[in-house]
Amino acid sequence: MGAFAGTQAANVATVSPTLQISATIQKAVSLTLATGTTGGISHCAVAAGGGPPDYTMSFGNVDALGVNAGACNKFNPVTPGTTNAIYWTDYQLLPVYTSHTAFAGTTVTAQVTTDFAAPHNIFVVRSSTATSSTTPTLTTDFAAMSTGSADTIGAAGVASGTALTRFIGVAVTPANGATVLQGAQTATVTFTLTVL
Amino acid sequence: MRETFNIRTQDRQHPRAGKKVTLPYVQVRIALIALILTVAFLVPQATGQTLTLSTAPGGIAIAGPAGAFTGSFGTMNALGVGTPSAGVTNIVLSNGTLYYTPYHLRTSALGGAARTASVTAYVSTNFAHPAAFTVESCPTSSPCNASGQYSVMSTSSATPTTIITSQANNVTSTAGLALFLPDNNGASQFTGTDSVRITFTITNLFNGNHKTVTLTLSATLQNAVQLTLGTAPGGATITPAADFNLNFGNVNALGIGPGAGLATTAVAGGNIYHTAYLLNPVFSAMTSTTGTIKVYVSTNFAHPALLILNDASATNGPYSAISTNAGAQTQITNAATDRSSITRYLGLFVSNVNGATAFNGSDTATLTFTLTVP
Numbered sequence: 001m002g003a004f005a006g007t008q009a010a011n012v013a014t015v016s017p018t019l020q021i022s023a024t025i026q027k028a029v030s031l032t033l034a035t036g037t038t039g040g041i042s043h044c045a046v047a048a049g050g051g052p053p054d055y056t057m058s059f060g061n062v063d064a065l066g067v068n069a070g071a072c073n074k075f076n077p078v079t080p081g082t083t084n085a086i087y088w089t090d091y092q093l094l095p096v097y098t099s100h101t102a103f104a105g106t107t108v109t110a111q112v113t114t115d116f117a118a119p120h121n122i123f124v125v126r127s128s129t130a131t132s133s134t135t136p137t138l139t140t141d142f143a144a145m146s147t148g149s150a151d152t153i154g155a156a157g158v159a160s161g162t163a164l165t166r167f168i169g170v171a172v173t174p175a176n177g178a179t180v181l182q183g184a185q186t187a188t189v190t191f192t193l194t195v196l
Numbered sequence: 197m198r199e200t201f202n203i204r205t206q207d208r209q210h211p212r213a214g215k216k217v218t219l220p221y222v223q224v225r226i227a228l229i230a231l232i233l234t235v236a237f238l239v240p241q242a243t244g245q246t247l248t249l250s251t252a253p254g255g256i257a258i259a260g261p262a263g264a265f266t267g268s269f270g271t272m273n274a275l276g277v278g279t280p281s282a283g284v285t286n287i288v289l290s291n292g293t294l295y296y297t298p299y300h301l302r303t304s305a306l307g308g309a310a311r312t313a314s315v316t317a318y319v320s321t322n323f324a325h326p327a328a329f330t331v332e333s334c335p336t337s338s339p340c341n342a343s344g345q346y347s348v349m350s351t352s353s354a355t356p357t358t359i360i361t362s363q364a365n366n367v368t369s370t371a372g373l374a375l376f377l378p379d380n381n382g383a384s385q386f387t388g389t390d391s392v393r394i395t396f397t398i399t400n401l402f403n404g405n406h407k408t409v410t411l412t413l414s415a416t417l418q419n420a421v422q423l424t425l426g427t428a429p430g431g432a433t434i435t436p437a438a439d440f441n442l443n444f445g446n447v448n449a450l451g452i453g454p455g456a457g458l459a460t461t462a463v464a465g466g467n468i469y470h471t472a473y474l475l476n477p478v479f480s481a482m483t484s485t486t487g488t489i490k491v492y493v494s495t496n497f498a499h500p501a502l503l504i505l506n507d508a509s510a511t512n513g514p515y516s517a518i519s520t521n522a523g524a525q526t527q528i529t530n531a532a533t534d535r536s537s538i539t540r541y542l543g544l545f546v547s548n549v550n551g552a553t554a555f556n557g558s559d560t561a562t563l564t565f566t567l568t569v570p
Contacts, residue, residue, distance in 0.1 A: 006438075006439045007422055007423060007424050007439050008275060008277045008420065008421065008422035008423075008478075009277060009420065009421055009422075010273045010275070010277040010278050010418045010419070010420040011273075011418040011419065011420075012419075012421065013419070013421060013482070013568060013569050013570065014421065014566060014567065014568045014569075015421040015422060015423050015566070015567050016423075016564050016565065016566040016567075017423050017424065017425065017439040017440065017564075017565055018438070018439050018440070018494065018562050018563065018564050018565070019425055019434070019439070019440045019441070019442060019562070019563040019564075019565065020437070020438070020440070020441045020442070020560060020561075020562050020563075021442055021443075021444065021505060021542075021544065021560060021561045021562070021563060022441070022442075022443045022444065022558060022559070022560045023443070023444035023445065023446075023447045023469075023503060023544055023546075023558070023559060023560075024445065024446050024447065024557060024558045024559075025447055025448065025499075025502060025503065025546060025555055025556055025557060025558075025559065026446050026447065026448045026556060027448065027554070027556050028448035028449060028450040028452050029450075030450050030452070096450060096548075097550065098448060098449035098450055098466070098546075098547075098548035098549070098550060098554075099448060099449060099502075099546075099547075099548070099549070099550065099554045099555065099556055100550045100551075100554055101550070101551065101552065101554045101556075103550050103551070160548070160550060
């Protein structure tokens with residue numbers, strides 16, 4: 001009786017079984033949001049929402065005259081009763097992607113997928129230059145975030161693992177009337193990382 | 197009754213008198229009759245009934261002159277590795293292996309068709325290495341094809357093991373003989389050839405007469421080693437497939453969606469998918485009671501920079517790359533003990549690299565584990 005291949009053998013002192021390991025590598029993408037870290041301003045917290053929503057952010061009490069301080073930063077209306085007040089903050093986006101053979105055209109977009117209700121006396125804004133990471137200083141540094149299509153907030157070439165700082169807020173219009181929104185209101189913004 | 201003793205008055209030398217004496221014919225005759233009657237009442241006659249052992253279909257060859265039979269179990273080991281010798285069947289148990297064979301017992305010359313006999317047996321001369329072998333017996337009343345039907349054969353002539361309770365004249369029946377081999381490592385370890393003598397006693401149940409025959413069995417014991425892998429509680433499934441297989445399924449460098457039994461740990465440059473698994477070392481008839489288990493990547497992934505096999509002693513690591521060098525293997529333990537499972541952790545590092553060297557698709561590698569027992 002001699003040695004037997006595999007798991008057992010007789011009349012010897014050694015046995016060497018094998019374990020075959022198999023795996024299928026898939027490419028993967030990840031886009032996470034975090035509270036901003038820009039110096040000199042306040043930060044509205046980005047909280048994990050548990051999905052859905054994935055994250056939540058609150059600007060606190062807001063009004064069209066800028067009377068309320070809000071949860072972070074605000075620009076009072078240039079002409080109270082005529083122009084909008086803007087409550088805003090910075091935030092971070094962290095795109096990560098792996099095992100992609102092509103990635104030079106990678107982008108990040110944002111779109112208001114569930115807007116505040118009509119008559120839209122409050123709406124979501126982002127930096128006028130959507131890809132800007134420069135801290136806004138004026139109300140005109142903000143523009144409405146698109147609701148019908150996505151705004152590119154990370155231009156082609158977004159790197160994996162490098163955080164992007166962007167600015168987002170809500171504009172409150174001085175509109176009056178029977179249907180204007182009051183009280184707690186919510187909207188949803190959808191961010192999309194596309195690796196290509 | 198006619199006396200048939202052919203004895204005449206003769207000269208006998210008294211052992212202690214030192215002088216020649218003469219016993220009268222009648223005196224001798226009376227003394228002999230008394231002696232014969234005494235023996236006849238105290239000890240049943242050892243003549244007449246006959247027990248013949250022989251080869252049973254599917255059993256080992258039993259040969260030898262009447263009354264002194266022989267047989268061989270051939271080469272065996274306590275792990276039941278390999279094919280047993282002709283006529284021997286093995287049953288692998290949790291603490292050794294039982295090798296058994298059927299054999300025939302024929303009772304004859306009982307002095308009448310209506311008479312019956314019983315048969316008992318005991319180990320009259322045990323193996324020189326009794327820690328390595330144990331004789332077990334199965335009576336004719338049992339099929340003798342399962343371990344539970346065998347019991348250790350007595351080593352005492354005063355309390356022998358019953359083989360046949362009652363069997364008629366000129367009848368042949370089948371019983372079972374077995375050798376149980378425990379793992380028996382360490383000081384009592386033995387490899388080589390040994391033998392045992394079993395004494396069978398046939399007793400005529402009509403008149404109590406009995407007779408003994410012997411069966412000498414030889415066997416050659418080899419050492420053996422075994423190493424198997426198994427699924428750990430809560431771990432990924434390891435399946436037996438030339439020799440074992442573990443499929444991590446779909447993996448990615450972000451650790452998204454690990455498969456059943458897998459966990460992930462983010463590390464620099466990627467992610468490690470990991471699982472617990474079991475190493476089950478078993479060895480027998482070894483001088484040492486401990487062995488060494490090593491492992492190395494004997495066939496690496498086609499993309500060895502993207503997938504790297506890791507080893508750890510705890511689920512949370514630290515994980516270290518498993519050697520790809522057969523000459524410098526990764527040691528898992530140098531204190532593996534017989535039939536004591538070891539829980540170990542296998543990790544698969546998945547690189548997060550993008551670009552031309554990135555890869556999507558299936559890949560395989562082979563780990564070779566080696567158990568060595570001195």
